[in-house]
Amino acid sequence: MGASPAYYIDGSDRVKPMNQPKQIAQLSISRATFGETARIERFDVPFESGQSVLDALRWIRAHQDPTLAIRYACTSANTCKECMLQVDGKTVYACTARLEPRAMHIAPLPNKRLVRDLVTEIAPPDERMPTMR
Numbered sequence: 001m002g003a004s005p006a007y008y009i010d011g012s013d014r015v016k017p018m019n020q021p022k023q024i025a026q027l028s029i030s031r032a033t034f035g036e037t038a039r040i041e042r043f044d045v046p047f048e049s050g051q052s053v054l055d056a057l058r059w060i061r062a063h064q065d066p067t068l069a070i071r072y073a074c075t076s077a078n079t080c081k082e083c084m085l086q087v088d089g090k091t092v093y094a095c096t097a098r099l100e101p102r103a104m105h106i107a108p109l110p111n112k113r114l115v116r117d118l119v120t121e122i123a124p125p126d127e128r129m130p131t132m133r
């Protein structure tokens with residue numbers, strides 16, 4: 001009589017055999033509101049091949065900290081351009097940047113006005129609400 005296989009649910013809610021190693025992406029995220037000095041907060045996210053950085057940020061909001069401010073609309077079509085941020089100092093679209101099982105530093109765009117955490121003011125001035133101009 002053999003042992004029954006054990007399973008676990010990974011970060012994407014898929015069932016995985018227990019004998020597969022669990023890899024972790026260690027995200028250090030810059031957080032602040034406009035006018036504040038940014039602080040770095042670290043989140044460990046279960047890694048699965050094929051995940052995007054946006055997948056990891058959404059996982060953090062769902063499982064660890066719902067107050068993390070992120071912005072996205074199309075979630076991987078790379079058409080809305082709402083999810084731009086920096087990963088390890090490079091500007092990327094969070095929905096197309098691949099998550100990796102290593103330490104990654106996530107920050108808002110440095111050349112745009114910060115709204116909160118990873119959200120910056122990216123709308124052209126003539127398209128903003130009057131209080132944001």
Ligand code: FES
Nearest residue numbers: 075078080081095
């Ligand atoms: S969420 Fe639309 S381009 Fe990334």
